Amino acid sequence: MTRAVALAVLMASALALQVARDRWYTPPGENAESILYVRSAEAMRRLTLSFTAIAADIDWIRAVQHYGGDHGSTSTAQKYTLLYPLLDRTTTLDPRFNIAYRFGSIFLAEEYPGGAGRPDLAIALLKKGIAATERWEYYEDIGFIHYWRLHDYKSAADWFDRGGQLPGAPWWLRTMAAVTLTRGGDRALSRQLWRQLYQTADNDWLRNQAELRLTQLDAMDQMDQLQAIVSRYQVAAGHLPDSWITLQRARFLRGNGAPVDPTGSPYELDPHTGKVSLSPTSPLRPLPTEPPGSAAHS
Amino acid sequence: MRAVPAIAINVFRESVRDKVLYNLVAFAILLMGASYLIGQLTAGQDMKIIKDLGLAAMLLFGLFIAVFIGIGLVSKEVERRSIYSLLSKPIRRPEFILGKYCGLLLTLFVNVAAMTCAFYVVLAIMIVTQPPQAKAIWEAPALDPALLKAVLLIYAELAIVTACALLFSSFSTPILSAAFTVGMFVIGQFNADLKHFETIVSSRPAAWLARILYYTLPNLAPFDVKAAVVHGQPVAAGYLLLTLGYAACYITVLLLVTTTIFARKDFK
Numbered sequence: 001m002t003r004a005v006a007l008a009v010l011m012a013s014a015l016a017l018q019v020a021r022d023r024w025y026t027p028p029g030e031n032a033e034s035i036l037y038v039r040s041a042e043a044m045r046r047l048t049l050s051f052t053a054i055a056a057d058i059d060w061i062r063a064v065q066h067y068g069g070d071h072g073s074t075s076t077a078q079k080y081t082l083l084y085p086l087l088d089r090t091t092t093l094d095p096r097f098n099i100a101y102r103f104g105s106i107f108l109a110e111e112y113p114g115g116a117g118r119p120d121l122a123i124a125l126l127k128k129g130i131a132a133t134e135r136w137e138y139y140e141d142i143g144f145i146h147y148w149r150l151h152d153y154k155s156a157a158d159w160f161d162r163g164g165q166l167p168g169a170p171w172w173l174r175t176m177a178a179v180t181l182t183r184g185g186d187r188a189l190s191r192q193l194w195r196q197l198y199q200t201a202d203n204d205w206l207r208n209q210a211e212l213r214l215t216q217l218d219a220m221d222q223m224d225q226l227q228a229i230v231s232r233y234q235v236a237a238g239h240l241p242d243s244w245i246t247l248q249r250a251r252f253l254r255g256n257g258a259p260v261d262p263t264g265s266p267y268e269l270d271p272h273t274g275k276v277s278l279s280p281t282s283p284l285r286p287l288p289t290e291p292p293g294s295a296a297h298s
Numbered sequence: 299m300r301a302v303p304a305i306a307i308n309v310f311r312e313s314v315r316d317k318v319l320y321n322l323v324a325f326a327i328l329l330m331g332a333s334y335l336i337g338q339l340t341a342g343q344d345m346k347i348i349k350d351l352g353l354a355a356m357l358l359f360g361l362f363i364a365v366f367i368g369i370g371l372v373s374k375e376v377e378r379r380s381i382y383s384l385l386s387k388p389i390r391r392p393e394f395i396l397g398k399y400c401g402l403l404l405t406l407f408v409n410v411a412a413m414t415c416a417f418y419v420v421l422a423i424m425i426v427t428q429p430p431q432a433k434a435i436w437e438a439p440a441l442d443p444a445l446l447k448a449v450l451l452i453y454a455e456l457a458i459v460t461a462c463a464l465l466f467s468s469f470s471t472p473i474l475s476a477a478f479t480v481g482m483f484v485i486g487q488f489n490a491d492l493k494h495f496e497t498i499v500s501s502r503p504a505a506w507l508a509r510i511l512y513y514t515l516p517n518l519a520p521f522d523v524k525a526a527v528v529h530g531q532p533v534a535a536g537y538l539l540l541t542l543g544y545a546a547c548y549i550t551v552l553l554l555v556t557t558t559i560f561a562r563k564d565f566k
Contacts, residue, residue: 049487050522054354057340057347064341096529098437099343203342203435 036085041092048093056094059086063100064205067107071114080116084108087125095132099203101125105141106197106209109149111288119149137200139163140173143180144193148288153184172196191217216284219261226267226276229253240274301389302397309401310408313367318405321359322412328355329420345424345436346528352417353448353524359413360406360456361483367405368463369475371398372560381565392557395464399553402460410453414446438530447538448527454545455521459483461552462516468560486518516548 038044048055063086070079087104091097107115108122122145129138143159146152157180164174176193183189191214198210233241233252244267247253258266265282269275278285313319332351336344372395375381384394421440425433438444462482466475492515495508520541523533 046488049484050357050518050524051354052522053350053525053528054347057343057350060341060343061339061347064339094525096525096531099341099435103341205341 036082036089038089039085041085041089044089045093052093056090056097056100059090059093060097060100063087063090063103079113080107083116084118084121084125088128091125091128091132095129098129098133098135098137101129101138102141102201102206103203105138105145106206109145110209111149111286114286119145134166136163136166136169136173139166139169140196140200143176144197147180147184147193148190151184153180156184157181187217187220212284213288215262216287219278219282219284220287222259222261223267223276223278226253226259226269230269230274230276234274240271241269242271244269299393299396301387301393302400305389305394305397306401306404309371309398310404313363313402313405316367318363318367319409319412321363322409322416325355325359325413326416329416333420333424342432342435344428344432345421345440348420348424349445349528350524352413352420353445353452353528356410356413356417356449357452357455357524360410360452361459363406363409364402364456364460365463365476365479365483367402368460369467369472369479371402371464372467373472373475376565385565391561395468395553395557395560399461399464402464403457406453406456406460410449410456414449417445438528442527442530444527444530444533447533448524450538451521451523451541454542455518457549458486458516458518458545458552461549461556465552465556465559468556468563482516483518486516487522488519489515489517490519517544521545 038047044055045052063083066082066086067080070083073079084104087100087108090100094100104125105122108125109115109117109119111117123142126138126142126145129135139159140163143156143163146159147156157177160173160180161177163169164171164177176189176196179189194210194213194217198207198214201207201210229247229252230241233247233250236252237250241247241250241252244253244258248255253259258268260266261278261282261284263283265279265284268277268279270277278287329348329352333344333348336347336351340347372381375384385391389397418441425440433440459479459482463475463479466478470478489512492508492512495512496502496505499505499508520537526533
């Protein structure tokens with residue numbers, strides 16, 4: 001009995017001391033999560049002996065956590081520094097880790113601070129994937145990066161075309177190649193590409209990203225329509241509208257109150273410039289940059 | 299050879315008494331816990347990771363058993379001086395070695411078989427608990443029988459490691475035997491590098507030595523088909539047979555060397 005009490009007291013004391021230490025001192029190595037002890041993927045492959053697959057899984061979990069942590073962080077420190085090394089190691093340890101290539105292609109290429117802003121690394125990762133297992137999805141993803149991030153429509157069309165020639169590739173990939181060449185930068189084509197990605201995405205992260213982009217494109221369409229209404233009002237009234245209510249009173253716009261974006265946040269109208277924009281609190285911010293005239297065909 | 303089964307069963311009983319089978323509980327808890335937790339962390343890769351984890355844990359647990367029990371098979375008998383009473387009976391020394399080896403193989407077999415059953419149960423639970431969207435991206439069926447190919451090769455790999463442990467324990471101390479056996483396991487993973495040694499060294503004798511080592515040291519890397527079966531890649535029957543044949547030959551060589559060393563050992 002005495003022994004049990006002593007054990008309980010000692011255990012409670014250890015717990016209390018740990019809580020006190022954590023509260024008053026920063027434990028050494030607190031930022032260990034941001035350290036990658038073995039940078040070389042090849043060295044890691046050798047160190048893990050025949051446990052490479054499980055080591056790849058651990059790196060994959062770390063990559064997802066690293067991205068999620070940095071994405072949600074308000075810190076001003078450089079973000080996503082380990083994303084590429086972790087994905088590179090993951091795919092060296094398990095070259096058939098399909099989702100790691102596709103995840104990397106989206107979140108490495110994504111503009112900073114939403115992603116790492118490194119389309120070059122995203123393409124390098126996907127090329128590594130093609131060398132390991134030639135899947136049409138990797139060609140589609142490289143084409144997509146050229147299209148969406150680099151606005152290089154000729155290269156995008158080339159990668160779509162090469163992917164379309166692979167056995168098992170869907171028919172629309174070659175059509176996409178032709179359409180990209182003729183209508184590069186078109187918002188409708190962007191929508192089509194994101195929709196394809198949404199349908200072929202292997203996990204919720206990619207699907208959510210595609211869904212966000214599709215919603216942003218919808219919002220951009222709505223903003224274009226609102227901008228056109230503002231311009232029409234300016235021509236008719238000879239001055240800019242000072243608020244949405246002015247437009248509604250003049251019957252240029254239906255409804256009451258400010259029009260809202262697809263997430264329910266009100267659009268803003270600058271009375272000095274007449275520019276329509278998203279609310280600073282809208283979850284759709286920041287909108288992707290489009291090449292000039294991209295909405296013209298949509 | 300009548301003594302071999304009796305010795306083997308005794309080794310198995312002893313390992314049960316030593317609570318070796320407790321690792322099965324650890325394996326089951328690890329898999330069950332992981333299957334619950336991993337879904338929150340892996341962004342849709344639950345099935346792949348559970349399969350990887352299950353197969354890796356089988357190898358790791360088996361490796362611990364093969365090394366830490368294997369090195370004590372002979373030395374324990376010598377330490378306890380029970381070897382004198384054993385060898386005074388009509389048991390030949392090769393029978394003693396073979397019996398010990400078969401006993402540990404039986405222990406490993408029971409372990410691997412039980413772990414495989416637990417593994418398939420967890421995979422079956424995942425079929426029930428996973429949403430259809432997650433199932434759509436599985437590269438191979440959850441209860442893929444091809445996983446058994448990986449399990450079979452893990453068992454064959456463990457059989458080689460056990461034979462190594464027995465060999466070292468026949469002439470060395472338990473600590474050194476453990477170090478040598480783990481060393482052999484590690485070397486076995488890199489053996490293929492020795493095959494192309496001449497491409498990085500200009501010395502002809504060094505290249506020849508590397509080539510000799512390539513053929514004499516155990517080559518364990520081909521036994522690793524875990525990633526292939528998890529990704530639904532085919533593992534040819536011919537490959538399986540050749541690898542198992544290699545294991546059988548190599549084990550026989552190791553046991554012959556062990557019995558030769560043990561036969562010359564003076565226990566006075």
